[in-house]
Amino acid sequence: MMNVKMRNWLIGAGTPVLLLTAWWLSSENSTDPFFPPLRTILVRFQELWLFEHFQSDVLVSLGNLFLGFAIAAAAGVGIGCATALVPTVRWMVDPLIHFLRGIPPVALVPIFISLIGFGTEMRVASIALAALFPTMIATVDGIRSVSNDLMDVARVYRLSRRERLLNVLLPAATPQIFSGLQVSLQVAFIVMIASEMLGSSQGIGAMTLLAQQSFMTADMWAGILLLGVIGFLVNVLFGLLKHRVLSWYIGSRRMARAA
Amino acid sequence: MSIRQLATLSPRPRKSSMAQQPETRISTTTPRLDVAHLAKSYGSGEKAHKVIEDLTFTVDAGEIVCIVGPSGVGKTTLLKCLAGLHPASSGRASIDGRAISGPPAEMALVFQDYNRSLMPWLTVRKNLILPLRHLRLPASELKERCDSALAAVGLSHAGNQYPWQLSGGMQQRVAIARALAYRPEILIMDEPFASVDAQTRFDLEDLCLKIRRDFNMTILVVTHDIDEAVYLADRVVVLGSRPARVLKVVDVDLPVPREQITTRSLPEFARQRTEVLSLIKRPA
Numbered sequence: 431m432m433n434v435k436m437r438n439w440l441i442g443a444g445t446p447v448l449l450l451t452a453w454w455l456s457s458e459n460s461t462d463p464f465f466p467p468l469r470t471i472l473v474r475f476q477e478l479w480l481f482e483h484f485q486s487d488v489l490v491s492l493g494n495l496f497l498g499f500a501i502a503a504a505a506g507v508g509i510g511c512a513t514a515l516v517p518t519v520r521w522m523v524d525p526l527i528h529f530l531r532g533i534p535p536v537a538l539v540p541i542f543i544s545l546i547g548f549g550t551e552m553r554v555a556s557i558a559l560a561a562l563f564p565t566m567i568a569t570v571d572g573i574r575s576v577s578n579d580l581m582d583v584a585r586v587y588r589l590s591r592r593e594r595l596l597n598v599l600l601p602a603a604t605p606q607i608f609s610g611l612q613v614s615l616q617v618a619f620i621v622m623i624a625s626e627m628l629g630s631s632q633g634i635g636a637m638t639l640l641a642q643q644s645f646m647t648a649d650m651w652a653g654i655l656l657l658g659v660i661g662f663l664v665n666v667l668f669g670l671l672k673h674r675v676l677s678w679y680i681g682s683r684r685m686a687r688a689a
Numbered sequence: 690m691s692i693r694q695l696a697t698l699s700p701r702p703r704k705s706s707m708a709q710q711p712e713t714r715i716s717t718t719t720p721r722l723d724v725a726h727l728a729k730s731y732g733s734g735e736k737a738h739k740v741i742e743d744l745t746f747t748v749d750a751g752e753i754v755c756i757v758g759p760s761g762v763g764k765t766t767l768l769k770c771l772a773g774l775h776p777a778s779s780g781r782a783s784i785d786g787r788a789i790s791g792p793p794a795e796m797a798l799v800f801q802d803y804n805r806s807l808m809p810w811l812t813v814r815k816n817l818i819l820p821l822r823h824l825r826l827p828a829s830e831l832k833e834r835c836d837s838a839l840a841a842v843g844l845s846h847a848g849n850q851y852p853w854q855l856s857g858g859m860q861q862r863v864a865i866a867r868a869l870a871y872r873p874e875i876l877i878m879d880e881p882f883a884s885v886d887a888q889t890r891f892d893l894e895d896l897c898l899k900i901r902r903d904f905n906m907t908i909l910v911v912t913h914d915i916d917e918a919v920y921l922a923d924r925v926v927v928l929g930s931r932p933a934r935v936l937k938v939v940d941v942d943l944p945v946p947r948e949q950i951t952t953r954s955l956p957e958f959a960r961q962r963t964e965v966l967s968l969i970k971r972p973a
């Protein structure tokens with residue numbers, strides 16, 4: 431049991447190491463201006479991001495990402511609940527949802543990029559707006575699919591409207607809401623980078639594009655590497671949160687499968 | 690209440706104190722639970738599916754009444770009407786003379802689908818507490834109610850587990866404990882002992898008799914086990930299909946207190962269960 435776990439873990443951690451080694455070895459003597467040696471890239475990585483531009487660019491990017499995502503998550507869950515529960519809101523929002531449901535969230539990104547103006551507020555706003563829909567749609571679906579049996583229990587025991595929402599509907603919908611949040615996070619990340627590449631002088635995206643435009647390919651690769659690392663870490667953090675909040679769901683699913 | 694209604698509502702000459710009382714006295718007692726010409730169909734118009742056509746029976750305060758009937762006859766539907774979850778299509782159900790239009794405060798219902806009626810994200814203890822939160826009880830009383838309800842169903846050790854970590858029979862007992870912790874005046878249970886082992890089943894039946902004695906609770910139980918119905922009940926309502934109607938209300942005249950071995954071996958017990966069984970077996 432433990433051995434299988436260890437082995438899987440080793441494979442999971444080993445594969446990226448293997449790939450990096452392969453990259454390192456194959457690029458070692460590269461003179462191709464577009465594919466500089468990994469060594470050079472890592473040196474630039476260290477010089478640029480640790481920690482010269484950390485505050486001025488990395489923190490700005492992360493700040494925008496989290497602010498935008500937080501707004502999207504709160505508004506998405508809020509509007510989603512209202513849509514699922516309030517008939518008037520449902521009539522207003524449902525057509526939009528039906529329209530958006532068929533489109534992959536990432537395909538909407540160009541719309542929000544064209545909305546991006548200058549200034550931090552606009553960037554945060556476009557991140558939030560783009561990331562709003564996946565969470566909103568997942569919340570509507572999640573709340574609507576709460577079983578009638580649970581709602582009957584809530585009614586028999588005369589839970590207040592507030593209790594029904596906070597203690598029955600929302601917890602029961604969390605598995606779906608979290609799937610929505612995960613997609614929202616990805617969208618937020620993409621729009622965050624895109625917003626910096628277009629019309630900004632600050633942030634990782636802006637730095638990376640600037641490097642590309644001034645033919646400093648090692649710097650460009652360093653930027654891309656940083657984005658990859660951040661994306662990975664953000665996903666790991668989200669996974670930890672999800673594991674914590676949904677431990678009951680994961681456990682009950684495992685139990686159901688075992689039975 | 691008219692004389693005609695009275696005749697249909699209380700057809701039983703009860704051997705207990707009531708029988709000695711003058712007619713006038715009876716007319717002043719409203720039954721705790723009163724089901725009068727209740728009908729229920731699902732859907733409407735052409736596609737309406739008539740489940741219950743005309744049900745009439747009563748349950749007095751402090752009484753245990755069991756409902757038996759074939760599967761699919763509409764027992765769960767009836768209980769959901771009584772619990773105020775479904776509106777009756779016609780006729781009425783009332784508590785103390787007040788028509789039931791929504792879930793009544795004094796009632797708790799143990800659902801048939803116990804595994805779908807517990808909140809999987811809450812531990813057993815928190816499942817018990819959820820219905821009590823709006824009562825704003827002091828913490829000590831909350832704890833006391835949970836502890837005693839869990840102890841009553843033999844699950845004191847399982848308070849911090851999640852329902853899905855428990856066996857089916859244990860989950861069913863959690864659902865019963867949740868109803869007990871709510872301390873209802875009227876307890877309605879839908880096949881509550883269906884998936885527990887024989888020993889636990891006897892214990893829960895006796896628990897049922899005990900809480901009626903201790904709290905003067907009014908209890909209505911749907912069961913498919915005729916022996917259980919006769920053992921528990923003061924009266925057994927036998928339903929026939931379809932649509933559901935009352936075949937007969939059988940008065941159970943077994944001595945109290947009842948005891949699993951002695952009561953079940955009485956010749957009277959055998960006679961009563963035969964009566965109920967032959968009603969059910971009889972081709973409709």
Ligand SMILES: Nc1ncnc2c1ncn2[C@@H]1O[C@H](COP(=O)(O)OP(=O)(O)OP(=O)(O)O)[C@@H](O)[C@H]1O
Pocket residue numbers: 731732738740759760761762763764765766767801
């Ligand atoms: N929500 C519903 N909508 C439509 N029809 C329903 C609904 N609930 C139950 N029915 C139908 O009503 C009939 C009676 O169902 P009900 O669950 O009340 O029977 P029951 O006596 O409790 O059966 P069992 O002993 O198997 O639990 C069935 O034919 C069922 O298909």
Ligand SMILES: [Mg+2]
Pocket residue numbers: 764765766801879
């Ligand atoms: Mg049923």
